[in-house]
Amino acid sequence: MTDTAIDSLDTLRLRIREFALARAWERYHTPKNLVMALSVEASELLEPFQWLTAEQSHHLSDAQREAVRQEIADVLIYLTRLADILDIDLLEAAADKLAINARKYPVEQAYGNALKAPAPPPIQDRSDD
Numbered sequence: 001m002t003d004t005a006i007d008s009l010d011t012l013r014l015r016i017r018e019f020a021l022a023r024a025w026e027r028y029h030t031p032k033n034l035v036m037a038l039s040v041e042a043s044e045l046l047e048p049f050q051w052l053t054a055e056q057s058h059h060l061s062d063a064q065r066e067a068v069r070q071e072i073a074d075v076l077i078y079l080t081r082l083a084d085i086l087d088i089d090l091l092e093a094a095a096d097k098l099a100i101n102a103r104k105y106p107v108e109q110a111y112g113n114a115l116k117a118p119a120p121p122p123i124q125d126r127s128d129d
Contacts, residue, residue: 009091013084016077034082041074 006012020026048067049057060068083090 009080012076013080016081017084020081029081029085031082031085034078034085038075038078038082041071041078045071045075047071 004015006015020029045068048060048064048071080090082088083093
């Protein structure tokens with residue numbers, strides 16, 4: 001537990017911004033660099049699960065759980081910083097995406113089915129019309 005609580009995404013966003021500004025890192029925090037760093041951290045999140053069965057992945061050791069916790073924090077920090085730089089409201093974006101997914105995967109069709117929704121039909125070239 002830290003000495004200064006972070007109780008909202010806004011507080012987290014501001015703390016990350018202040019952290020970067022205090023170190024003069026803003027010139028490095030381009031969208032391209034942040035996306036690359038986010039990808040690296042998301043890949044590092046795979047390591048504690050490598051070679052585990054699906055069942056074992058539910059029952060991590062304390063050390064594995066702490067490693068996962070640290071990598072999730074890194075992913076959240078980079079994602080939050082990227083959203084801040086691009087002026088994207090994470091909660092609004094997530095709510096919008098959940099609404100899109102609810103339409104794309106209605107319960108009656110998706111219940112118990114992990115398959116991806118079928119791709120939409122290709123767009124017809126109408127330049128000859």
